[in-house]
Amino acid sequence: MRASRLIRMALLLQSNPGLTAAALAGELEVSERTVIRDAQALQEAGIPVRSERGRVGGYFLAAGYRTRLTTLHPSEAETLFLSGLPSALRDLGLSDAAETARLKLTATLLPSVRQAAESSVRRFHLDAPAWFREPATPHLLPELARAVRADRAVELSYAQRGRDGAPSRVVTRVVEPYGLVLKAGTWYAVARTPDGRAGDDGGWRTYRVDRITAVDPAPGAAGPFVRDPAFELAAHWEARSAAFARTLLRTTVTVRLTDRGLRRLPDVVDGAAVPDALASASAPDPAGLVTLDLPVESEDVAFDQLARLGADAEVLAPDSLRTRFRERAGALAALYRACPQGTGTDEAGDQR
Template sequence: MRAARLIRMALIVQSSPGLTAGALARELGVSERTVIRDAQALQEAGVPIRSERGRAGGYRLAPGYRTRLTTLHPTEAETLYLSGLPTALRDLGLSDAADTARLKLSATLLPSLRAAAESSARRFHLDAPAWFREPSAPELLPELARAVWADRTVELAYARPGRDGAPARRVTRLLEPYGLVLKAGVWYVVGRVPGEGTGAAGAWRTYRVDRVTALSSAPGADEAFVRDPSFDLAAYWRDHAAGFARALLRTTVTVRLTERGLRLLPTVTDPAGVDEALASATAPDADGHVTLDVLVESQDVAFTQLAALGADVEVLAPQGLRVRFREHAQALAALYSADPDGQR
């Protein structure tokens, strides 16, 4: 613990010379007395750190005691500082390593480049999760990330969602985890399932990490699996994201919409199925209503989404969902048929 703090102190002094003992204490989360002792320990270890008195004093390293990346352009330095996602690194258990890496980078930059790099953090921030969703890191994410780094085959238990309100069922898979993807605040693992699919090497699969309920090393997997050198995670995700989203839409709901409902439909349903739904719309009837088929993930999801359209939508099929909307409408009518004080 102390060794890591000593390294951090040396890097901070190198990147920001002239800091007082009080400033270093606040940065390191220790007392000023500890800073003084740590400085002495660094001196004994051969690091030329010294404390200077006076208005322009503070802790400094001996002149020339630094490594400089003199070929970096300011724009390149700014880009390096933008390459990390703080929340993602924290979820993966890598925030401490990232902080140390940024300190090392800052310590090696020329003063003119250091200012350019640090300015990017003040101008750009990535907030990955969607609105109205409290972000949370899946419990098994750090362990899964370690398996990705080590090319270690894992056995995972996965809660596969049931269709149309059916309970989730637990499945177990052997997986060669190739990479992790953060999409709108949700983590996914992309990997290959050996022996599955038509290819001899196995089939590529994508799983939501928050649905992984158990994770362990695969039996007999003492050595790292051999990665396919042609696999490109970014290209895979780009090419398959649309198909993945479309594959989630497994239930067809037939609806009749008013003109306003048709206009609002794209705001409440899944984008992956909107274009297809609009293309299936009939010509407006005498009342201006159109009928179309909407692809949704499940009847539960359809109820939540379409209920937002109120009287601008009528569910025609499936019958079970239509009955659910009728009961919902009857409950609303009973509720609002009385005044707030209970008088009808």
């Protein structure tokens, strides 16, 4: 554990010279006293770490000193070789660069570590696109990726969609593209509008890249924009996607479930709805049934989702949804009562 931490500390100082004891403590999740002891341990091991006091002080490696990657553990090397998604790198126009980097990294590894890394590539493959549809690379993705890497503000033209999913209008907006996210085979751009930073959302916007119709240089932009140093793409995406999922749950239905229905509920409804639904669950009644309030996007969605639970779910409210299930149950009962098994005809002999 400590050996791994010492390696991390040396690599941090190599890439970020001048880190303070407090900053290193935060990165390594230890106390500042532990950082001081670790710095001494590195010095004793022959790694030229020095500390400087003062306003611009911190920890430094001697000028020209570079650590070597031969200290990688085999599992660490495996992680590096699995960290890139081939399809995503291809979409971004980086597959050649990734292959060159992989070859350079391979050349620096000890033979035993190199074998572990190459073995992981043969055994694991990370496939991001979703099932049942051909992945399509948005034609403007490479241009947008170049703007992200260069911190270059752009003017986007974006096709908005109506509630029915059909295109409604094209809007144009100047944005600062902070990052790109691949989610279930779909690319999204996370950007900030320069004139919206004072708003409640800080001016942040998320765009489906396949709906972007044009990417042009921002009018009057001179040089790269100044990124917010506190911005972290992964944390931003996690928070925004969770908030977005909750905003879709605009309706609540009351459901009575069997024990099996309760266990299967997370498999058939939106994941964002499950915590609130379970929190509202009553204690089991004498028959073992549990009643809860389930947040849903709409009655139509609730009908499709809860129908998968069959007789393990009974809708109590609203009445309109309960009526739909009663009508569905009646139609199914009539169908199976009227049709002899395997004939595909009704009682009158008319073929359906």
